[in-house]
Amino acid sequence: MAAGFDPSGRLPDVFTNAGTSSFTQFLSQAAPELLPGRRPLPPGSAASLAPHATTIVAITAAEGVIMAGDRRATMGNMIASRDIEKVHPADEYSLVGIAGTAGVGIELMRLFQVELEHYEKIEGAMLSLDGKANRLAAMIRGNLGAAMQGLAVVPLFAGYDLSANDPARAGRIFSYDVTGGPYEERGYDAIGSGSIFANAALKKRFRAGLSIEEATRLAVEALYDAADDDTATGGPDLTRRIFPVVMTATAEGTHRLTDDETAAIANAVVSARMENPGG
Template structure:
């Protein structure tokens, strides 16, 4: 078969998508011309097949990823995530990527059903790029937050059957003149509700309760980027300490959290060396603290034995 390479609409398999688009939404364009390529169409078919074969609990058929934290700092915003994915009582993946740059001034972290959440964020990044190409200007941060909200809502059917995907969106709002106030954090629920987090920090995922408790004590307005990285790593450490689905720093394998920092210059992945240094610092501090507390407990018990007429070990 001869394919006309001069015509971008031609395809040898007969599945070409009509060239050109008047819609600024890539999802709407696919929904009109190739709905089978949308993630939700495949998910719906798979769920229907699973149900037909007698399956009821879908939550255990795919890996789940947790935990994501975000916090603002002087001149920017940071988002970080652990690396563990679980499937039931098993560790499905130890070095999963959960934080993604979605455009020049935004990034998203994922929690929930890993495959669905990753596909959601990747499609979101394509949406932002498509909009800018069609309209000639980037989407505002509020527009990005609203767009992601509608995409989360489109997964409601799967979420109702246990396959939820909940992102955490952060960005640097270039429309705000003060860079110290331009860092923004937006959270979502499974039905697509969006919530602006104005406390300066937030966390999602199974370990979010412990991570937020840590951030409540560690966070302070105006902290530096290095301090924000340290606080994010320490909060993930605390989450992993109490939540088995969250992975802490793995020094043996060299696996540490990943993070994205966004400033007026743009969004960029935080270097592995910076995160590993922060993680090692946290581990050293906690090890020293545990050693001191253990020693103090030993001396207290020894003193109690002596006072009761016993002998110290």
């Protein structure tokens, strides 16, 4: 660690400077090699080097917001992973899902989690939901160079806004592009290779004020539709018992549905599709 460079053994000045409350800004001085956007890449496309994570959907509900992701990662026509987890809590009240280059995405997501926690510990208060969304936008922008060489990461961010006046509008979703963003979405959004199909499914079925249970079912249905038409999106794997990851963010904080709960929902969706494959 950087502390080893000071002959007196004390923590270097960059640790004790009053400076910033942002962990990424601190890293850019203390350990820039840990920031994803700071690495020089050789010329040429790196797109086929690493697995790609695929479809994520987020839906607002009356009590907050839910986010679900399928479990597949692909490399070209190969399935790189059947059980990757792409939806994670960003902090106590927000969720982040990653699509794009899996390795860079996971690194970015970990960094974002530390960023939010770090600010909270240094300042003694949480960032606002918009503040969190903007921080994530800045981090994606930092990855633009790599994105242009094929290592793009596009997350989906959703959270429960503690300062919302109307509790029914406290669940909020932000989407991004490779140059940053953020774009606030109304009601629902999907990202990743299967997003066209998931968005089309959600467009027909979404309405404002869904309960968390209804929104969860809708999300799993949308992922099923995405997997139906997109080879890079994995459907519920009944034989291996691998089901989508579903997380909620409400006034009680974030919560991940247990495997049994998601299994029950996925089984219900699959058996309904046995009767009517189009949903």
